[in-house]
Amino acid sequence: MVDRVTDWQTDGMCRGNHAHLFFPPTAFEKKDERERRETRAKAICEVCPVLADCRTYALTLREAYGIWGAMTESDRKRALAASAGR
Template sequence: MPQPQQLPGPNADMWDWQMKGVCRGVDSSVFFHPDGERGRARAEREMRAKALCRQCPVIVQCRTHALSVGEPYGIWGGLGESEREMLLKRGGFRRSA
């Protein structure tokens, strides 16, 4: 079997941005709703999560990741589930193949 000419590089650099996120060390329940959460409780939790996102130095990388892979749940890059879905449906972002 022929040997590859070039080995793939390490993948850690693709995810390094996550180490710089404001969300590191924050309880994930801030970003992901529990079953059955609705109304005011959900809106307030999402507002807290998005406030953290607005302070984050990697908000763009986080948002790009979520839109690229189609993250179905949670707050990513300051966007909620329905906001990401709307962007994708409107063509405001193209998923990578």
């Protein structure tokens, strides 16, 4: 049986040459650099065939780092807080 998580992740457009855009560098990153990196990553997510699966995964597991499903850490925190307030 194929693991669904592994299955969708192999189809993500974030794999390969663009992977560096989805997580902050290990060194200091200026705010404007972070915003540019995140904008580029989100643009890739928006045309990715597994956007919905990725977003659901990140929200369900409360993924703490990186861009997942076109959402930053802050985006996910806001979405989770909003859904908890319903």
